[in-house]
Amino acid sequence: MSTHINAPAGSIADTVLLPGDPLRAQYMAENFLTDVVRYNEVRAAYGYTGVYRGQKVSIQATGMGMPSIAIYSTELMRDYGVQRLIRTGTCGGLAEEVHLRDIVLAQAATTDSSMIVNTFGPGVSFAPTGDFNLLRKAATIAETSKLSFHVGNVLGEDQFYNDNLDRGKLTDYGVLATEMEVPALYLLAAKYRRQALGIMTVSDHLVRDEHLSAEERQLTLNQMIELALQTAIS
Numbered sequence: 001m002s003t004h005i006n007a008p009a010g011s012i013a014d015t016v017l018l019p020g021d022p023l024r025a026q027y028m029a030e031n032f033l034t035d036v037v038r039y040n041e042v043r044a045a046y047g048y049t050g051v052y053r054g055q056k057v058s059i060q061a062t063g064m065g066m067p068s069i070a071i072y073s074t075e076l077m078r079d080y081g082v083q084r085l086i087r088t089g090t091c092g093g094l095a096e097e098v099h100l101r102d103i104v105l106a107q108a109a110t111t112d113s114s115m116i117v118n119t120f121g122p123g124v125s126f127a128p129t130g131d132f133n134l135l136r137k138a139a140t141i142a143e144t145s146k147l148s149f150h151v152g153n154v155l156g157e158d159q160f161y162n163d164n165l166d167r168g169k170l171t172d173y174g175v176l177a178t179e180m181e182v183p184a185l186y187l188l189a190a191k192y193r194r195q196a197l198g199i200m201t202v203s204d205h206l207v208r209d210e211h212l213s214a215e216e217r218q219l220t221l222n223q224m225i226e227l228a229l230q231t232a233i234s
């Protein structure tokens, strides 16, 4: 048991998928895993362990934002010994070439969060980076499956409603999309020397003001979930 995860030792797999939304965690477990056990209900941040193509995989909801994913990813790595963490999220497209329904693999993450500066102090800009092996596997599977996907730098923001940040300048520097958790996940995976990757479906495009309908969101999330699960077991 840890402070926010009420699971007995040994009940969480080595590889954990991390959706922000607890209902997405439930959907993923019920529709993609067999032999499912719900190991966590604390704060309704549901956590499940089940089997995907013969291998044990867990799914843990992280909530929204870096403070929240930092709690769950720290406890998973420190208290449950989790080795691989794959965020399965949504993101808002920024770059022109990114379209609704595409998948973004976060090679690196830029952030306005104070977590980085508070970890290393002023003068050091640590670069939160995705695990190369997971990234390579995910990109290969996405290519083989003929998915429309992008690999690159994402923005992990502290605020969903953020008038203060110049996203346009970041887009000029190649940032593909925005979300709210990957930098903290990569920072903590580096701290604990574990593997982490962010896989996100583009549910909105912030520049073009485009948004997926609830139905489309569901369909396109399925492709990302399959990709994350195949990456997890490969």
Ligand SMILES: O=P(O)(O)O[C@H]1O[C@H](CO)[C@@H](O)[C@H]1O
Pocket: 019, 020, 021, 063, 064, 065, 088, 089, 090, 091, 160, 179, 180, 181
């Ligand atoms: O769909 P999830 O995984 O929650 O991710 C995105 O959606 C939330 C904002 O609506 C933030 O958590 C953002 O990162």
Ligand SMILES: O=c1cc[nH]c(=O)[nH]1
Pocket: 090, 091, 092, 093, 160, 178, 179, 180, 203, 204, 206
């Ligand atoms: O953080 C996010 C996630 C999805 N869509 C957005 O616009 N922002």
